[in-house]
Amino acid sequence: AIESTMDIAGKVHQEAGIDFEFVDFGGGVGVPYTPEEKLLDLDKFAEVNVGLFKEKLEQYDMGNPTMYLEPGRYLVADACVLLVTVNSVKQSYRKFIGVDAGFHTLLRPAMYDSYHHIVDASKMDAPMTQEVDVAGNVCESGDLFARDRPMPDVEEGDVLGILNAGAYGFTMSSNYNSRPLASEVLVTDGKCNLVRERETFEDLYDKQMVPPHLK
Structure with missing residues (x-):
């Protein structure tokens, strides 16, 4: 080049x-x-x-x-990890691990089919025992962080770390499907500081105005 x-x-x-x-x-x-x-x-x-x-x-x-x-x-890519909590484990025609974030939080896997390594932060040393799909919480079939990904025995409540989220992560996130944006935490020498508060639904409504004839 x-x-x-x-x-x-x-x-x-x-x-x-x-x-x-x-x-x-x-x-x-x-x-x-x-x-x-x-x-x-x-x-x-x-x-x-x-x-x-x-x-x-x-x-x-x-x-x-x-x-x-x-x-x-x-x-910046590997300076950021997206932490998500497992809220469902579903065995269907495939095994789905449902988490509390979606492609509105990290768009690259759904848009580009990009690979982001995922670890079970709740059991880092556990052996890989299965292949699963890690699915987001937006009601669309394309909302997947990973397909056929080797993982340990993931359980509800486990925290997963989706790596390399620092490039095109938060900057490409959105309020799609009326989802508030995630918080951001800066970790320095083992100390954590909240640097961006998690949005609330009230934040989404803050700039909306109802015309007088609809009140």
Whole structure:
């Protein structure tokens, strides 16, 4: 991607006479979503890509523009865990674990079929004994956090942790289906601080106004 972008920028510089202040390559710095994936080697990433950037600058005689990267997801993805409580365990044609959040809270699994690792925080060391679907609390068939996911013997009342919720988590959440937004808790050195209060139904009604003829 950097090579292609620099080839385009180089031709624009040479043919249109434009001197760039910077070249922005956007995002694309990945994070491990599954336990098997490894952390990105940032030193190797920098060595290869900065080297290629400088090589293209010299090839097209582009001067000294700044190289921009936008690694937002890499910085915040695994900084957040969505904690949900199991409110139902249902054995049907599949086994469903129902929780007290839904795709209005974390949209990525339903929208993109994105993988978010899920752990039973109430029994972290328990062995995996089954494959289950982890379902949200919005009445739609697509409201799933995971399908055929290996899990231990999950029980009602267990707290599950849905990992990597820091990127596109709260920012993509909504009041869909009249659901209040979740609270946010900051954990630093083992100390917890509430940094956003949980919304209430009263908060949803706060800005609504009834026209006089309907009162």
